[in-house]
Amino acid sequence: MIIPLSIVGILAIGILEIEQVFLTQPPKAKTITANAQSQRNQVRSVTALGRLEPQGEVITVGGNVGERIGQLLVKEGQQVKLGNALAYLDSYQERLAEKNAAASQLEEARTRLKAESMFGTAQIQEAESRIKQIKTPQLSEIAAQKSTIAGIAVDLKAKEKDLERFYFLQKEGAISQQSLDDKALAVSSKQNELNSAKATLAKLEKSRNTSLQNAQAQVKSAEANLKLAESKVQLASADSNLKLAIARLERTIIRTPISGQILKVFAHSGEAISDQGIMRIGNTQQMYVVAEVYETDVSKVKVNQKALISSSAFPKTIEGVVEQVGLEVGKKDVLNTDPVAKIDARVVEVKIRLKDSHLIAGLTNLEVNVVIKP
Structure with a gap:
């Protein structure tokens, strides 16, 4: 059977069209999938x-x-x-001037306080030195006087024994009345010497106590004067004024x-x-x-x-x-x-x-x- 060439051509064209359809179908599906993925990504953004x-x-x-x-x-x-x-x-310049004035006042107060402290300390040291001068020398003088009194007392006892012995001898007629009177006069003189020495000791002790009390009072007075001088300086007040001036000055400076x-x-x-x-x-x-x-x-x-x-x-x-x-x-x-x-x-x-x-x-x-x- 012979098939006409026209029919063969039609069949060939039909087959090619069918193949073209099947060949182009996968890319179309890929395009749809890519678009869907892009849409999903866009939705998530x-x-x-x-x-x-x-x-x-x-x-x-x-x-x-x-x-x-x-x-x-x-x-x-x-x-x-x-x-x-x-x-x-x-207002910066005005506040700066206030700060400088407060700083000067504080420096003056510190200088004055230092001077007052040095003067007050010197007074205290002087008073304490007087106490030392009173304690040591006068104590030695009192000790010496006590030793003198002890010596006089020994002599007095010896003379009193001689007087007793002369009383006995005079009764026995061994010595004259004049000799007995001489011994009695010697005892009386030594007794007076002892009394005078004791009076001198009492005077030394009283003077020492009085001098010590006066020197100790001077120490307390010097210490009180020092505290009073320090309180008049008002260093804390000057320091507070400077801090306040610095704070006010800082408020006139705008900082980042x-x-x-x-x-x-x-x-x-x-x-x-x-x-x-x-x-x-x-x-x-x-x-x-x-x-x-x-x-x-x-x-x-x-x-x-x-x-x-x-x-x-x-x-x-x-x-x-x-x-x-x-x-x-x-x-x-x-x-x-x-x-x-x-x-x-x-x-x-x-x-x-x-x-x-x-x-x-x-x-x-x-x-x-x-x-x-x-």
Whole structure:
């Protein structure tokens, strides 16, 4: 049987079409699978609006509203370290003069106290020296007098025995009355000598006691005078006045509470401090994004998740890492020009630590787009 060539051609075309259908079917299935995976990834990612801020947020440095700036020491963009002086208030010079006066008064009080202490100490030492002079020499003199008295007493006893013996001899007629009277006179004279020596001893002892009492009283008086002089100096009061003056002076020096960069200056030299404060400072060496994640999406955000930050102001997309998920739900704060945006939507703030902070260090409060990866 001979088959016409036209029929063969039709069959060949049909077979080719069927093969083409079967050959193209697998790629179509792969495409559908890839699209589904992409959709699932997109669903798991969280998008949000955010704003840039320095590490530790932006700090407003202020002062008493209405007080004037005497001298501004920094300018916008300048890097400062914790404790650096930023400005002097207009009252700085006056407080400085008060502090110097208080310091001089304290120094004068210390000098006066030193002089009074030296004088009082010298008086005490002099009185104590008198006590030593009284104790040692007069004690020796009293001892010598006691020894003299003892010697006289021995002589008196010997003369009294001679007198008794002469009384006996005179009765026996062995000696004359004159000899007996001489012995009696010698005993009486020695007795008088003994009495005089005892009187001298009593006088020495009384004088010594009186002198000791006077010297001890002088010591107490010198000690009291020293305490009185020290109390009149009022060193503690002068020291307190200096500390108060230093505290008042320090209040006229505006210092930075953190290390960072001066972002904005509101009050310059000669200007009064307003409600805005003096300046704003932030640590721009490490920038963060505060992303406002819808409360319905916050359960998908975890610490250490990666994030992509983009903005027309960026030279490129910047990567970041979720560092903190807020604990409070609030209203949206980041501005959005989209008229149909959910301005009253409730959101949770998520802080994202950025890499390559140097690229965006000068863009604090810039609105950015955030994609938090699963």
